[in-house]
Amino acid sequence: MGKKRWILGFVTVLVALTTSCDFSKDNKLPSDMVNNPNSADGDKSQKMPEITFETKTHDFGKVISGEVVSYNFKFKNTGDAPLIISEVSSSCGCTVPDYPEEPIKPGEEKYLEVTFDSERRSGFQSKTITVGTNAQPSNTTLRIKAKVIHP
Numbered sequence: 001m002g003k004k005r006w007i008l009g010f011v012t013v014l015v016a017l018t019t020s021c022d023f024s025k026d027n028k029l030p031s032d033m034v035n036n037p038n039s040a041d042g043d044k045s046q047k048m049p050e051i052t053f054e055t056k057t058h059d060f061g062k063v064i065s066g067e068v069v070s071y072n073f074k075f076k077n078t079g080d081a082p083l084i085i086s087e088v089s090s091s092c093g094c095t096v097p098d099y100p101e102e103p104i105k106p107g108e109e110k111y112l113e114v115t116f117d118s119e120r121r122s123g124f125q126s127k128t129i130t131v132g133t134n135a136q137p138s139n140t141t142l143r144i145k146a147k148v149i150h151p
Contacts, residue, residue: 049106049135050079053142060146063118072111073142077104079135087132088112094119095127095144114144121148 054074063069077083082103090097098113114129129142 047081048079049077049081049083049104049133051083051085051131051133051135051140052076052078053140056141057143057145058114060116060144063116063146063148065122065148065150066119068115068117068119069146070113070115071144072113074109074111076109077106080106082106084134085112085131086134087130089130089132090114091128094121095129097129097131099131112142114142116144116146118146118148122150123148 052075054076056073058071058073060069060071082105084103085099085101088097088099094117096115096117098115100110100112104110112129112131116125116127118125125144125146125148127144129144131140131142132138133140
């Protein structure tokens with residue numbers, strides 16, 4: 001008798017869980033998602049930042065093994081709201097980004113410095129830097145290249 005009660009209780013809970021969620025295709029998006037400026041169908045009249053890089057790729061050319069080189073990627077907030085860089089990551093520990101942490105005003109130009117350490121590297125190198133912002137799209141990918149040679 002105890003086993004039947006346990007099974008009956010389990011089935012009851014299972015039915016309650018599966019019927020309490022409405023998985024029909026007719027569901028509309030919650031209103032807070034529709035009005036979110038970051039949503040695809042949001043209100044286009046809301047002010048948004050926009051990050052525009054002068055160039056998204058830099059080739060250091062030939063670099064002698066052990067040499068440390070840097071490049072400043074110039075960018076501008078071409079939007080009409082403050083731009084916030086929330087995160088910058090690189091595809092390799094040999095590539096270190098340095099970026100402004102304060103909000104960038106509309107029309108303001110800044111630099112994102114990328115330093116590449118060629119120590120223990122050899123041959124053609126291609127590294128990516130991902131810049132996360134409050135703009136749309138939220139991620140921008142930069143690339144640096146170098147050919148590391150040994151003297």
